[in-house]
Amino acid sequence: MSQRSDVPTSATSPVEIGFGTDDDLPQIVEILNYTAANSIATFATRPTSVAERRDWFDQFSSTGPYRLLVARHGNQVLGYACSQRYRDHEAFQQTVEASIALHVRCRGQGIGTSLYRALFDCLADEPVHVALAGIAMPNDASVALHRKLDFTEVGVFHEYAVKGGQYISSLWMQRLFPR
Structure with missing residues (x-):
């Protein structure tokens, strides 16, 4: 599946960040499917559909610790x-797993930084103590983005996943929220 060819490739285009809506889900699925087919950044090995991503999408709200923010240019x-x-256990109620995905043409333009900053601003008044992020390696750009936003390295799961016959390791990082 190819990405839309009319996506802006310049940071000079106005970008709006807001809560994810039902209308965004098909394009989010396009981004996820492109990433699944072209990298190890996601462990997915087959395309997904909007229907298959519905439960994932429905967990998010405009309040509380589980948020989905979307960067848009027009529609x-x-x-x-x-x-x-992070996990379905009461001990992890103040822990979230943060993730980010960008259209391939929008990487390296500051959109990821803006998205994460907006997300963390939303979480500042929520009962969140720590955000975790797992990054499939190698992915220098993602590691740099997370470091820039005050994530620190906590460990590596070595060769714990397989995609396309390749063993994949993940660097895990965390960001503490000051209280």
């Missing part, structure tokens, strides 16, 4: 950042 989704439940 086009450039990328998203989200915070979701």
Whole structure:
């Protein structure tokens, strides 16, 4: 599946960041499917559909610790950042897993930084103590983005996943929220 050819490739285009809506989900799925087919940044090995991503999408709200923010140019989704439940256990109620995905043409333009900053601003008054992020390696750009936003390295899961016959390691990082 190819990405939309009319997505802006310049940071000079106005970008709006807001809560994810139902209308954004098809383009989010396009971004995820492109990433799944062209990198190890996601462990998905087959395309997904809007229907398959519905439960994932429905976990988000405009309040609380589980948020989905979308960067848009007009009606086009450039990328998203989200915070979701880390694990389904009461001990992790103040822990979220943060993730981000950008349209391939929108990387390296500051959109990811803007998305994450907006997400963390939303979470500042929520009962979140720590955000975790797992980054499939190698991915120098993602590591740099997370470091820029005060994530620190906490460890590596070595060769714990397989995609396309390749063992994949993930660097895990965390960002503490001051209280």
